[in-house]
Amino acid sequence: MTGPLYIAGLAVAFAGILVAFYAIMRESDDFHRILLTDLAEILALVLIALVATDLAEALILPGLVVGISELMAVSEVYLVKEGLFRPQYPPLSIEVMDTAPAILTLALVAYGIVLSGFTGGAVAGVGAVFYMMCRGHDERFAVIEAASGYAWALWIAAFFIFMVAPQYWLFAVMTAGGALLLKVAGKMSLVGTMRGGSNE
Amino acid sequence: MNSLPADIGGPGLYAVEFGDIVNYFTPYTAVLFVFALVFTALAIASRPERQVDIIFGGDGYYTKDIEPAKLGFQRFMAIACGLATLGAVVSGDVFNFTLFTSMVGITNIGIVAAYTNRHVLNAAFQYGIVAMIATVPLFGGAAIILATTGTLSMWELFGPAIAVPLIAKAFLILGVMGEGMAPFYVAKAEITRAPGAPYVLMIHVSSLLLFLRVTEIVLSM
Numbered sequence: 001m002t003g004p005l006y007i008a009g010l011a012v013a014f015a016g017i018l019v020a021f022y023a024i025m026r027e028s029d030d031f032h033r034i035l036l037t038d039l040a041e042i043l044a045l046v047l048i049a050l051v052a053t054d055l056a057e058a059l060i061l062p063g064l065v066v067g068i069s070e071l072m073a074v075s076e077v078y079l080v081k082e083g084l085f086r087p088q089y090p091p092l093s094i095e096v097m098d099t100a101p102a103i104l105t106l107a108l109v110a111y112g113i114v115l116s117g118f119t120g121g122a123v124a125g126v127g128a129v130f131y132m133m134c135r136g137h138d139e140r141f142a143v144i145e146a147a148s149g150y151a152w153a154l155w156i157a158a159f160f161i162f163m164v165a166p167q168y169w170l171f172a173v174m175t176a177g178g179a180l181l182l183k184v185a186g187k188m189s190l191v192g193t194m195r196g197g198s199n200e
Numbered sequence: 201m202n203s204l205p206a207d208i209g210g211p212g213l214y215a216v217e218f219g220d221i222v223n224y225f226t227p228y229t230a231v232l233f234v235f236a237l238v239f240t241a242l243a244i245a246s247r248p249e250r251q252v253d254i255i256f257g258g259d260g261y262y263t264k265d266i267e268p269a270k271l272g273f274q275r276f277m278a279i280a281c282g283l284a285t286l287g288a289v290v291s292g293d294v295f296n297f298t299l300f301t302s303m304v305g306i307t308n309i310g311i312v313a314a315y316t317n318r319h320v321l322n323a324a325f326q327y328g329i330v331a332m333i334a335t336v337p338l339f340g341g342a343a344i345i346l347a348t349t350g351t352l353s354m355w356e357l358f359g360p361a362i363a364v365p366l367i368a369k370a371f372l373i374l375g376v377m378g379e380g381m382a383p384f385y386v387a388k389a390e391i392t393r394a395p396g397a398p399y400v401l402m403i404h405v406s407s408l409l410l411f412l413r414v415t416e417i418v419l420s421m
Contacts, residue, residue: 006347010344013340017336017340020336021333024329024333030325033329034329037329037332037333038332040332040333040336041332041333041335041336043336043340044335044336044337044338044339044340044343045339047336047339047340047343047344048339048340048342048343050343050347051343051346051347055346055352056343056346059295059339059342059343059346062295062299063335063339066299066302066303066306066335067332067335069306070302070305070306070309070328070331070332070335071332073306073309073310073313073328074309074325074328074329074332076313077309077313077321077324077325077328078325080313080321081318081321081322081325
């Protein structure tokens with residue numbers, strides 16, 4: 001399985017790991033250590049990527065998720081430890097944020113529906129993010145969560161159709177694509193509400 | 201996949217197959233499983249301790265405040281930690297094992313992170329850094345195993361036909377030490393200042409079980 005290229009790549013990765021660990025060892029500032037640790041974690045992904053098969057691709061995602069969740073946990077601990085709180089800024093106001101949101105959001109959501117699936121959800125979600133960031137938002141989390149939940153159930157149902165009635169694959173594809181669109185768009189639109197405010 | 205791996209874990213007892221992913225019990229892992237199950241049940245059922253500080257040089261004492269909201273979070277994290285440990289001890293796939301191990305690392309941070317005690321938070325932070333660094337050898341070890349042998353299944357790795365490189369074994373052990381065993385050398389004493397006995401105990405239980413399991417894996421490979 002292992003060729004000379006793999007060994008060479010492994011050598012480079014090990015050199016990177018040595019540099020990263022040495023940097024973490026030398027660093028005394030806690031915040032910088034978090035950042036350096038995050039950099040070091042990328043080298044774990046490099047080691048996985050060196051496998052260079054489809055399986056490696058499938059393994060990188062959980063590795064990345066675990067790394068990010070640990071980073072978030074440690075960052076939260078750091079914030080509480082240092083007694084840091086989010087500073088309150090006056091809301092950003094530029095002219096384009098008053099005039100553009102409706103038309104841009106409409107275009108992005110429409111294009112997202114054409115694309116459908118994960119990509120379409122991301123595009124439509126960006127539209128929703130933009131709208132909510134510009135126009136502000138009210139307490140609508142429950143609605144978004146409910147829509148996301150129904151979309152997830154639809155997605156599962158579509159997979160069920162794939163497995164038990166493959167002859168209706170087109171219907172299942174459209175259901176799954178639409179549901180994924182809703183789900184990703186809903187998730188991303190939550191990002192648009194992350195500007196602090198009353199509903200923390 | 202015709203027979204369960206009969207190795208230092210003892211003869212295979214039972215296997216749960218999810219396609220490629222096979223979880224299995226041997227007498228060894230079954231004991232670890234039961235142990236983790238008992239402590240998870242304890243975390244679910246027991247009431248938290250109430251810590252008392254004695255004032256030195258007198259007979260006065262004061263009791264520490266136990267806030268129910270924080271204890272709820274701690275209990276949840278302890279239960280999640282128990283479940284991750286359960287997954288890690290029965291996993292038959294090296295990568296799944298590493299994922300469960302890092303989940304134990306995350307929940308261990310969570311168990312102590314709810315406290316605003318400065319010492320506890322400092323310890324939790326240092327532990328978190330170690331746990332994050334440990335994902336490098338942990339996933340690196342699993343990746344090297346996959347690259348050199350072409351499989352992650354313990355069923356095949358435990359066979360005599362496949363030789364796992366020593367560096368991969370070493371990485372796997374280093375990773376588990378960082379994720380699970382870290383409290384034993386960096387921050388254990390400080391972390392246990394956090395009140396809530398049955399929940400904090402889960403940190404030690406999970407570390408112990410993970411280490412016993414990785415020992416079995418590495419010796420069998």
